[in-house]
Amino acid sequence: xxxxxxxxxxxxxxxxxxxxxxxxxxxxxxxxxxxxxxxxxxxxxxxxxxxxxxxxxxxxxxxxxxxxxxxxxxxxxxxxxxxxxxxxxxxxxxxxxxxxxxxxxxxxxxxxxxxxxxxxxxxxxxxxxxxxxxxxxxxxxxxxxxxxxxxxxxxxxxxxxxxxxxxxxxxxxxxxxxxxxxxxxxxxxxxxxxxxxxxxxxxxxxxxxxxxxxxxxxxxxxxxxxxxxxxxxxxxxxxxxxxxxxxxxxxxxxxxxxxxxxxxxxxxxxxxxxx
Numbered sequence: 001x002x003x004x005x006x007x008x009x010x011x012x013x014x015x016x017x018x019x020x021x022x023x024x025x026x027x028x029x030x031x032x033x034x035x036x037x038x039x040x041x042x043x044x045x046x047x048x049x050x051x052x053x054x055x056x057x058x059x060x061x062x063x064x065x066x067x068x069x070x071x072x073x074x075x076x077x078x079x080x081x082x083x084x085x086x087x088x089x090x091x092x093x094x095x096x097x098x099x100x101x102x103x104x105x106x107x108x109x110x111x112x113x114x115x116x117x118x119x120x121x122x123x124x125x126x127x128x129x130x131x132x133x134x135x136x137x138x139x140x141x142x143x144x145x146x147x148x149x150x151x152x153x154x155x156x157x158x159x160x161x162x163x164x165x166x167x168x169x170x171x172x173x174x175x176x177x178x179x180x181x182x183x184x185x186x187x188x189x190x191x192x193x194x195x196x197x198x199x200x201x202x203x204x205x206x207x208x209x210x211x212x213x214x215x216x217x218x219x220x221x222x223x224x225x226x227x228x229x230x231x232x233x234x235x236x237x238x239x240x241x242x243x244x245x246x247x248x249x250x251x252x253x254x255x256x257x258x259x260x261x262x263x264x265x266x267x268x269x270x271x272x273x274x275x
Contacts, residue, residue: 024049032112034061036211040240053098085138095145135179191260207266209238233268
């Protein structure tokens, strides 16, 4: 069975089952939704009959994602917002527009982010600031803007996408590791600060996932797929739909007692003391 078939089967089971029926009608705001993990999340929540608000900096990719979702899930409600998550004013404007359209905001999937590899002694201040601006400030701006509405309505779930490299170190990833570790800590701060308002905040920390970007890097010879596969205990990279189904669970009532947690989904990478 191919990974495409597995993903389709997973979506069919989500749509047919009642395990996550509490997500039906919920308004889900997803950043970085134009492709990869963000789009996989949109598909998974659409399968649960949620209403979608999708944000991405890439307008054409976002429109293509919207078109594909409406074709795959007829009747799904989708609103799109083209904006950069590190543009505070644009984020607040997008959140206001979504709230005005749907009347509420139930779930935020803070997925947008950037990755970079650079030896620390060659890492420019500009690249360092960009990593912090997108990966940390972007998550903060979105959480703050959506959080205001969640506090007012007395409920909500926020899932921030960190990384396994927010929990373990790697050479030449000073900016990326530091920014993703900041996301993990921000998650815990918000979790304890907003719990009294009926809001849960958790993070997902993926390992290497087979997105279009990763496949492109492999094709260009900038990433060694065989080496990554050997290093990962389960013997393969993750699939976007596997991260998406974890998000569905954490956003559902089945995870009602999970708060302030960083859920690592890396195939055992960070557990393995590799020699």
